[in-house]
Amino acid sequence: KLMDINELISHVTNNFRIKVENIEGRIVEKLEARNSSVYVDEVHFTNVIYNLLDNAVKYRNGAPIIRVKTWNRANGLVIAISDNGIGISKEHVKKIFEKFYRVPTGNVHNVKGFGLGLAYVKKIIEDHGGTITVESEMNAGTKFEIFIPLKNSKEWKKNLKYS
Ligand code: ATP
Numbered sequence: 001k002l003m004d005i006n007e008l009i010s011h012v013t014n015n016f017r018i019k020v021e022n023i024e025g026r027i028v029e030k031l032e033a034r035n036s037s038v039y040v041d042e043v044h045f046t047n048v049i050y051n052l053l054d055n056a057v058k059y060r061n062g063a064p065i066i067r068v069k070t071w072n073r074a075n076g077l078v079i080a081i082s083d084n085g086i087g088i089s090k091e092h093v094k095k096i097f098e099k100f101y102r103v104p105t106g107n108v109h110n111v112k113g114f115g116l117g118l119a120y121v122k123k124i125i126e127d128h129g130g131t132i133t134v135e136s137e138m139n140a141g142t143k144f145e146i147f148i149p150l151k152n153s154k155e156w157k158k159n160l161k162y163s
């Protein structure tokens with residue numbers, strides 16, 4: 001389905017905001033992509049955004065400040081979701097997209113999870129012809145950047161077996 005990604009993101013953040021405000025945090029949105037219509041699977045793409053926000057809350061360090069930005073780059077759309085949470089060290093950050101991987105020091109005993117969220121996120125983004133990267137600093141925060149190409153969007157729609 002051809003979706004306006006800025007609108008889709010706003011939907012998710014609006015539903016999520018109450019949860020963040022209950023722990024004194026906030027979500028800051030800067031949805032500046034002018035061209036943000038892409039063929040995506042609505043349910044899965046919503047889950048992707050939800051998963052990244054969920055992690056930002058789970059791995060927080062005090063009150064979370066979550067920044068969600070979009071902008072256009074080359075022939076695509078960039079979505080950045082960053083937090084001021086516990087961060088991930090260099091040795092672990094390489095593995096976070098693997099199924100069942102959880103950072104052993106990442107408050108793993110207190111925070112529930114299967115280590116599947118990011119493996120799912122990566123799979124869905126790649127099925128949409130996109131990429132996802134992560135940058136993180138211990139005790140400072142983590143930033144995920146998603147790139148989705150706008151061109152040939154109908155082409156890779158064919159790969160979405162679940163839509
Ligand atoms: P779930 O399957 O419920 O999502 P999970 O959150 O443990 O479980 P992932 O979302 O795949 O699994 O994340 C993998 C690991 O990466 C987490 O266990 C955590 O250690 C680390 N991680 C993910 N997001 C962040 C973040 N925003 N800040 C710090 N660490 C993170």
Ligand code: MG
Pocket residue numbers: 051054055113116117118
């Ligand atoms: Mg998760």
